[in-house]
């Protein structure tokens with residue numbers, strides 16, 4: 001028995017163990033980056049376990065497939081790591097299966113020793129201001145799903161004009177800016193359908209206002225995202241950054257990245273991008289379709305005429321979500337470890353909230369995988385008789 | 388006698404680790420070990436091993452976070468690596484300004500600590516839409532044949 005125990009432990013510590021006592025069966029709900037990275041780690045920890053991933057979409061990879069911008073080819077390639085899970089490593093993919101709707105979480109917990117929720121947070125946050133439901137206002141989630149050909153998203157009613165406001169300055173907002181600067185042919189070269197690439201890329205001239213609530217020092221974009229925009233040579237960039245207020249190193253870098261765009265752009269161009277920092281969106285106006293947006297910064301008010309708006313102010317749990325976090329955070333849960341209940345864990349955006357890149361989801365998956373293994377082995381240790 | 392191989396990977400989104408596993412799998416004529424750079428200490432280098440480093444680039448030409456602790460500790464402890472041989476493979480994306488710079492930080496440091504590089508400098512460009520596995524495996528076979 002001593003030998004068997006040593007082997008369980010050695011497997012846990014990553015050496016080549018030989019004897020497998022028992023392997024827990026594992027269900028992962030959601031096949032986004034965090035679910036798939038978790039499956040990679042758990043497969044290494046439990047080579048003989050049954051591991052199944054349940055996904056409500058027909059195809060795997062969540063936001064890696066349906067959120068990440070189609071021109072981020074390097075990031076999209078990560079999916080090829082995950083393909084091996086299903087092709088070679090014996091992880092089962094069950095698509096078109098929404099847990100909490102097509103099959104209950106309780107049923108799943110009866111069937112599997114360990115269940116992990118990796119369902120993300122998929123609903124666009126709304127601004128909650130007047131005029132928000134005017135025609136011509138579209139959420140980033142919907143637009144990025146369309147750009148990535150999500151089977152359940154449709155372009156009905158979408159009409160993109162030539163005077164666009166993007167509300168938000170996180171990485172998703174900058175994705176939308178960059179994609180709005182590609183013409184329809186370029187969009188198509190990244191796999192965007194003809195219909196969507198024509199909708200977004202046919203306009204000859206364009207004015208895009210990128211409006212953020214935060215001042216430049218707190219703007220949410222990564223600097224690399226701004227540097228990427230500098231590849232557009234025939235776009236005129238402007239910004240309202242107050243350079244006298246730039247003090248710390250990080251905001252200096254941010255404002256320099258924007259300033260680089262501004263100073264290197266031509267004086268005249270058919271396409272114009274205006275960055276507005278520190279402006280809250282008060283309301284949209286228009287009769288049927290949006291005609292403009294009212295903004296406020298400190299005491300000042302400003303009105304910008306637009307015919308199209310993309311809102312990109314983050315994500316949240318959908319009111320209609322089939323699995324809700326609040327239903328699992330009342331007992332002996334410990335979110336820091338991803339522990340919700342005996343045999344029930346969570347990972348990724350569902351666990352941490354809707355922030356963080358794919359590498360962050362990988363680190364998260366490692367962390368939760370370690371917690372799952374350590375709980376499992378302490379439970380098993382109790383069961384192994386040591387003489 | 389040919390040296391044993393130690394593969395060290397430095398990764399952010401897992402590509403370098405994924406490729407390292409395939410590289411290890413094609414080295415069949417000698418002992419191979421694979422380590423995440425974050426689990427490897429600068430005192431662990433041994434002259435009986437050939438070190439193969441595979442490392443990506445993040446931020447603006449920076450090291451991936453998993454590679455930083457090893458890099459920093461080598462830089463401050465300055466181990467004498469004059470009897471160490473290594474080969475290096477860099478991951479990057481040519482759409483970024485500082486293409487493939489991450490691994491180059493290691494290459495420069497290893498050289499400055501006296502280690503000698505063997506073989507071609509391997510590279511993979513994520514702008515191709517592929518993962519590095521295939522070209523890293525071919526490159527590994529060439530390195531192994533030479534060493």
Ligand SMILES: Cc1cc2nc3c(=O)[nH]c(=O)nc-3n(C[C@H](O)[C@H](O)[C@H](O)COP(=O)(O)OP(=O)(O)OC[C@H]3O[C@@H](n4cnc5c(N)ncnc54)[C@H](O)[C@@H]3O)c2cc1C
Pocket residue numbers: 029030031032033034035054055056057060061062063064066067068069072075097098099100118119120121122140141144172175315322323347348349350355356357358359361
């Ligand atoms: C528009 C956009 C662009 C982004 N671009 C990048 C980028 O370029 N680089 C980067 O590093 N990060 C990017 N991110 C962040 C990245 O997408 C997240 O870090 C990551 O996807 C989070 O992974 P997750 O697995 O927790 O969630 P998700 O990717 O959302 O995966 C959750 C999965 O669970 C499924 N699901 C939900 N409910 C159920 C249910 N009840 N039953 C079964 N399945 C269910 C969903 O369909 C989905 O497939 C982007 C995010 C967005 C929104």
Ligand SMILES: Cc1cc2nc3c(=O)[nH]c(=O)nc-3n(C[C@H](O)[C@H](O)[C@H](O)COP(=O)(O)O)c2cc1C
Pocket residue numbers: 074075224397398399400401402403404442443444445446447448449451478479480481483484485486487488513
């Ligand atoms: C945010 C980010 C920044 C990057 N910066 C660079 C860079 O400056 N230079 C480069 O050559 N590649 C860069 N890359 C590309 C990665 O090095 C490449 O995708 C690699 O295959 C990732 O490997 P990994 O998964 O092992 O980390 C960057 C990728 C991302 C997502």
